[in-house]
Amino acid sequence: xxxxxLHLPVLDEIKSKGLKGALQSKTEDIVVRITAGLGLTDVRGxxxxxxxxxxxxxxxxxxxxxxxxMKPTYYHNLMDGLYPTFRLGWLSTFFFAFEILTGVFLxxxxxxxxxxxxxNMRNILSNVPFGALMRDLHKLGAELMVxxxxxxxxxxxxxxxxxxxxxxxxxxxxxxxxVTLVLSFSGYxxxxxxxxxxxxxxxxxxxxAIPPEVVGRTxxxxxxxxxxxxAGGLLRFYLLHVIGLPLVGIIALGVHYYKVILHGHSLPPxxxxxxxxxxxxxxxxxxxxxxxxxxxxxxxxxxxxxxxxVLVCAFIYNAPTLEAHAxxxxxxxxxxxxxxxxxxxxxxxxxxxxxxxxxxxxxxTGLLLVLPYFEVGPSRRYGDRRLGLSxxxxxxxxxxxxxxxxxxxxxxxxxxxxxxxxxxxxxxxPGPLREASWEDLSLGSYTAAAWGAAPxxxxxxxxxxxxxxxSGVESPDRQGxxxxxxxxxxxxxxxxxxxxxxxxxxxxxxxxxxxxxxxHRERNHGGGG
Amino acid sequence: MKWQVALGGISLAALTAILAFLAIGEVNRLAxxxxxxxxxxxESGAMEFENLCRSCHGPQGxxxxxxxxxxxxxxxxxxxLQAVGFNGTVEDYVRGTIAAGRPVPSAGANYPQRMPTWSQxxxxxxxxxQIDALVAFVMNWEDRALAGGGAAPGLTPGEEVGTDITQxxxxxxxxxxxxxxxGVLACAACHVLSTAGPAWPPAAGAPGIGxxxxxxxxxxxxxxxxxxxxxxxxxxxxxxxxxxxxxxxAGVMPANFDTRMTPQDAADLIAYxxxxx
Numbered sequence: 001x002x003x004x005x006l007h008l009p010v011l012d013e014i015k016s017k018g019l020k021g022a023l024q025s026k027t028e029d030i031v032v033r034i035t036a037g038l039g040l041t042d043v044r045g046x047x048x049x050x051x052x053x054x055x056x057x058x059x060x061x062x063x064x065x066x067x068x069x070m071k072p073t074y075y076h077n078l079m080d081g082l083y084p085t086f087r088l089g090w091l092s093t094f095f096f097a098f099e100i101l102t103g104v105f106l107x108x109x110x111x112x113x114x115x116x117x118x119x120n121m122r123n124i125l126s127n128v129p130f131g132a133l134m135r136d137l138h139k140l141g142a143e144l145m146v147x148x149x150x151x152x153x154x155x156x157x158x159x160x161x162x163x164x165x166x167x168x169x170x171x172x173x174x175x176x177x178x179v180t181l182v183l184s185f186s187g188y189x190x191x192x193x194x195x196x197x198x199x200x201x202x203x204x205x206x207x208x209a210i211p212p213e214v215v216g217r218t219x220x221x222x223x224x225x226x227x228x229x230x231a232g233g234l235l236r237f238y239l240l241h242v243i244g245l246p247l248v249g250i251i252a253l254g255v256h257y258y259k260v261i262l263h264g265h266s267l268p269p270x271x272x273x274x275x276x277x278x279x280x281x282x283x284x285x286x287x288x289x290x291x292x293x294x295x296x297x298x299x300x301x302x303x304x305x306x307x308x309x310v311l312v313c314a315f316i317y318n319a320p321t322l323e324a325h326a327x328x329x330x331x332x333x334x335x336x337x338x339x340x341x342x343x344x345x346x347x348x349x350x351x352x353x354x355x356x357x358x359x360x361x362x363x364x365t366g367l368l369l370v371l372p373y374f375e376v377g378p379s380r381r382y383g384d385r386r387l388g389l390s391x392x393x394x395x396x397x398x399x400x401x402x403x404x405x406x407x408x409x410x411x412x413x414x415x416x417x418x419x420x421x422x423x424x425x426x427x428x429x430p431g432p433l434r435e436a437s438w439e440d441l442s443l444g445s446y447t448a449a450a451w452g453a454a455p456x457x458x459x460x461x462x463x464x465x466x467x468x469x470x471s472g473v474e475s476p477d478r479q480g481x482x483x484x485x486x487x488x489x490x491x492x493x494x495x496x497x498x499x500x501x502x503x504x505x506x507x508x509x510x511x512x513x514x515x516x517x518x519x520h521r522e523r524n525h526g527g528g529g
Numbered sequence: 530m531k532w533q534v535a536l537g538g539i540s541l542a543a544l545t546a547i548l549a550f551l552a553i554g555e556v557n558r559l560a561x562x563x564x565x566x567x568x569x570x571x572e573s574g575a576m577e578f579e580n581l582c583r584s585c586h587g588p589q590g591x592x593x594x595x596x597x598x599x600x601x602x603x604x605x606x607x608x609x610l611q612a613v614g615f616n617g618t619v620e621d622y623v624r625g626t627i628a629a630g631r632p633v634p635s636a637g638a639n640y641p642q643r644m645p646t647w648s649q650x651x652x653x654x655x656x657x658x659q660i661d662a663l664v665a666f667v668m669n670w671e672d673r674a675l676a677g678g679g680a681a682p683g684l685t686p687g688e689e690v691g692t693d694i695t696q697x698x699x700x701x702x703x704x705x706x707x708x709x710x711x712g713v714l715a716c717a718a719c720h721v722l723s724t725a726g727p728a729w730p731p732a733a734g735a736p737g738i739g740x741x742x743x744x745x746x747x748x749x750x751x752x753x754x755x756x757x758x759x760x761x762x763x764x765x766x767x768x769x770x771x772x773x774x775x776x777x778x779a780g781v782m783p784a785n786f787d788t789r790m791t792p793q794d795a796a797d798l799i800a801y802x803x804x805x806x
Binding site: 047049115118119122125126127129130132133292293296297299300303304306307308310311314324325490491492493494496516517518519520521522523524 | 530531533534536537538540541543544547548550551552555558559561562563564565566567568569571572573575576579656657658659666669670671672673
């Protein structure tokens with residue numbers, strides 16, 4: 001008796017079918033396993049758009065496979081066009097996946113510690129091939145995702161698709177909106193430069209206001225890991241960004257998708273009778289099958305969008321320049337929270353932090369979450385929902401106004417002399433002086449009023465801008481305002497530029513405000529990260 | 530459907546083309562970004578130097594009686610490293626000194642204060658990237674320092690004021706004296722900006738140096754040989770150990786000012802000091 005017997009079924013098959021036949025049947029077998037139900041001929045049929053056989057084999061992957069389980073087998077042809085979905089839900093999912101892929105690339109080169117995070121960012125931008133491109137893609141994708149998800153919710157409201165039976169789908173959608181916002185916000189902190197630290201500090205400042213004081217202090221400690229952002233806060237935001245929120249997002253997204261399969265895509269409001277939901281009863285002649293039409297389109301969208309995003313990031317869009325290293329002791333002038341939280345910053349300017357920073361936004365979120373459970377009017381028709389649609393329009397306008405109020409242009413009091421200097425030397429982005437051609441900054445002392453006498457066009461432009469800004473400094477309290485720009489040779493390839501504003505107070509005392517910056521020949525402020 | 534397949538294919542081809550195009554320029558882009566960050570480090574190092582280092586190491590790093598010059602050939606040509614017996618590179622030496630400070634004075638030089646520790650790793654206030662920026666800034670002096678551009682102009686023998694306190698000095702200009710004290714001679718580093726030496730301006734009820742010079746020579750404990758206020762001030766400058774003000778040790782004030790100033794400089798400085806009442 002042999003010790004063991006080698007048994008290869010494939011040998012038996014070759015014996016019975018011949019080599020060619022056995023290979024064919026093995027290949028067929030593998031393809032069926034990979035596609036969860038489609039054989040070679042079926043795949044070929046899908047690619048050639050042949051009519052499916054009966055029973056339709058193209059439904060099998062939806063029933064048996066994991067990935068297509070999340071997709072309907074067919075769509076109503078009314079849902080096939082741009083209206084009513086504008087593909088916003090699909091786009092949201094696309095960006096979610098896009099962010100995960102670009103994010104994993106960036107994670108490889110990033111350590112969430114204040115000691116090295118900033119250095120890691122520089123390394124990604126100056127030492128990792130395609131690192132800057134990946135950062136740009138991740139950042140642009142994040143911004144677009146916030147916009148797309150918000151628009152998706154607005155569209156769902158406008159077409160009344162949140163109504164029965166899709167209340168819970170809406171609620172998971174609100175959770176996903178929250179996840180998207182906080183994902184984007186938590187990612188903001190990770191570069192650990194001045195911009196990220198302070199934008200997030202402003203955004204996170206309201207948790208401290210939670211009454212009573214002991215709760216606010218505790219929640220603040222939990223969020224930031226210490227009274228102020230530091231090693232603990234960075235690690236917490238990182239973990240939230242790469243594990244916590246994606247996990248919640250994937251679960252909520254799963255439920256969201258499952259509900260779409262369960263209830264079907266809600267048809268355009270005018271396509272159904274009031275109070276009837278016919279999404280699940282699609283007549284045979286109105287069906288557009290996922291395979292091949294929708295699948296082909298989605299594959300083309302994925303490749304087209306990816307190419308477009310890479311094109312935009314390669315030649316047009318740059319993620320914000322890495323500012324100076326985060327410094328908890330130095331607040332930059334005019335720093336704001338990210339644009340999608342500007343409305344919150346605007347609310348904070350309205351009044352009390354507790355009422356306007358916590359209760360009002362909290363109530364707004366809660367209201368949004370339970371909206372479909374109390375707004376139970378049966379009709380989804382636009383004509384029947386004048387009140388609701390008006391409320392939506394007013395809310396959008398309100399958010400826009402609040403966002404403006406959150407910006408530095410509204411109710412931020414800084415002295416005009418600092419303002420004039422900050423126009424040339426802003427603290428949140430490079431600005432005109434740093435971006436000016438280094439060679440054109442000729443050594444010497446120049447007065448803003450005599451900008452025409454400056455030796456180079458660049459200097460003339462800068463001085464003229466300075467002069468324009470200085471007109472805002474002149475007031476009954478401030479007489480004889482004068483602006484001076486002093487450019488000195490400081491070191492090899494290094495110039496020191498000092499901007500000085502001099503004026504006389506009403507009581508005759510002279511005053512001065514000045515700020516200096518050092519500019520190196522090889523500092524590349526525009527590109528290069 | 531066919532055009533969707535075509536568009537998808539075109540997109541993939543376009544994506545590949547863009548990435549290939551980027552790949553060609555990527556090496557240059559990375560090198561440029563590297564240079565840009567090195568330049569940014571020098572810029573922020575310059576800012577930190579002005580805020581933190583200038584008060585002791587002097588404007589443009591030319592040194593003061595409180596701390597040695599950095600913008601000189603000796604730091605970069607290896608002379609200072611040899612003097613202290615340091616085997617690493619100049620950059621390592623600069624980084625180590627800034628980060629960890631100096632427990633003892635370097636090379637036997639007699640500076641009244643020790644270099645403090647600056648790195649957070651050694652109890653100082655600065656992060657690693659700030660230390661790196663300062664090092665980058667100091668190292669950027671190399672070209673000009675080696676070319677001699679950074680060194681303070683020396684005095685030729687014969688121009689020096691010397692050590693005779695009874696000599697007749699020319700008429701002094703107090704404004705120039707003030708400029709000297711805050712600039713080249715850097716007296717202000719110890720006598721105005723810090724308490725390493727007796728304060729010049731009036732402070733805490735005590736009168737300024739101008740008044741004290743007049744009263745000091747009549748005091749019982751005065752051990753010097755000056756007979757007028759001007760002589761007392763000149764003696765204090767060029768022969769600082771002739772008489773020590775209570776609370777200050779011998780050798781704290783550099784004893785080399787007799788070779789570092791002209792009689793006119795001394796007259797200007799004294800004229801300025803006498804205005805501090």
